[in-house]
Structure formats: structure tokens, C-alpha cells
Amino acid sequence: MIKLYGMTGSGNCWKPAALLRLLGQPFEWIETSTLAGETRKPEFLALNANGRVPLLQFDDGRLLAESNAMLCHFAEGSAYLPAPGYERSKVLEWLFFEQYSHEPYIATVRFWIHFLGKREAWRDRIAEASIRGRAALGVMEQRLAAHDFLAGDFSIADIALYAYTHVADEGDFDLTPFPAVRAWLARCEAQAGFVPMRLP
Numbered sequence: 001m002i003k004l005y006g007m008t009g010s011g012n013c014w015k016p017a018a019l020l021r022l023l024g025q026p027f028e029w030i031e032t033s034t035l036a037g038e039t040r041k042p043e044f045l046a047l048n049a050n051g052r053v054p055l056l057q058f059d060d061g062r063l064l065a066e067s068n069a070m071l072c073h074f075a076e077g078s079a080y081l082p083a084p085g086y087e088r089s090k091v092l093e094w095l096f097f098e099q100y101s102h103e104p105y106i107a108t109v110r111f112w113i114h115f116l117g118k119r120e121a122w123r124d125r126i127a128e129a130s131i132r133g134r135a136a137l138g139v140m141e142q143r144l145a146a147h148d149f150l151a152g153d154f155s156i157a158d159i160a161l162y163a164y165t166h167v168a169d170e171g172d173f174d175l176t177p178f179p180a181v182r183a184w185l186a187r188c189e190a191q192a193g194f195v196p197m198r199l200p
């Protein structure tokens, strides 16, 4: 059985779990708290020198880190990832966007406010990062105003961006000015087999 080390409430950890559920592939969830420092213990660092979850371990012991690499791995050959070529590259474009322009601001501000309780103490850095987070939401809004999904049909691009967008309010991001994003969140949730974030 595939082992998935992850922390409940983490969007990055929810991504592979959600895809595995959509694909009907069983896995064992191993709760690993970053807040308790479990990803920085020697035994975890021996599995992932980067000290982060999610982390996958296959039956034969091979390891895979990085949530979007996991999405690509499991989506191969499924409806959630087009065949190699331009359509696939557009999916990858959104995965890289998520990791460089979205997650570092929206997920990070959520972590500071919701998990660390630093809304007041880190007001300045939150304000600065929030500008970039709103810019990322604006990019999504522009695309989704004219399309149902981020890249063609519902794909791992939507799973990756859903992860932290749907809990952006926990980082004080107001989605009211992004109606197309809100409608897209509902479309994602309407996908057959779509599981909520509060796994397992």
C-alpha cells in the first residue's frame, strides 16, 4: 500500500490525497505534523532531506516528494492529464504558476494567520505578501471568466489551484471580487469523487 505522509489541513498534502481518491487508488495516510516539528526529525529527514510533507513512499520503498510531481505521476494516463504536447504543457504552466505565484503568498499568509496566529505581529509582511496573493487570484479570475477550468477539462491544474484558493479566506483573502474563481471552486467541488480538504 502506498504511504502518504501528510498533515491534515495542508493544501499541498490534500492534493495527492484528493487525486488518489478520484482515481480510486488506496493509500495509507500517515499524519505528520509540521507544527510539532515531525518533518525535521532525523527519521523523516532520512526520507526527505527537504524536511517537508507531502511525501510518498511506494510499496518498493521508492520515495517521491513535491505535491505537483505527485499529481503528474498519478494522473499519467488518466483524464486529469492530457497526453504529451501543448495541452499538457498548459496544465504544467498552471502547476508552476501555483508553486511560484500563488502558493508562496496565499498558502503562506494563511499559515501565518490561521496556524501561527500572527495577524497583528506580522501585519507588514502579511500586507506585502497579500498583494501578490491577490494578483494571483486576478490571473485566475481572468482565465476563469471565459473558461470552466484552468486548462481544458477538469485536470490536475484545477486540483493544484483549488487546494489553497478554497481556504484563502483563512488568510484573510476576500474572494468577493473574484466571482469567476468562486464559480470555479463550486465546479471543482461538483466533480464526481471530489473529496473535501479535511482528509483523512
Ligand SMILES: N[C@@H](CCC(=O)N[C@@H](CS)C(=O)NCC(=O)O)C(=O)O
Residues within 6 Å of the ligand: 007, 010, 011, 012, 013, 034, 039, 040, 051, 052, 053, 054, 065, 066, 067, 068, 099
Ligand atoms: N513545494 C512543496 C511544498 C511543501 C511544503 O511547504 N510543505 C509544508 C507543509 S504544507 C511543510 O512540510 N513544512 C514543514 C517545514 O517546512 O518544516 C510541495 O508542493 O509539496
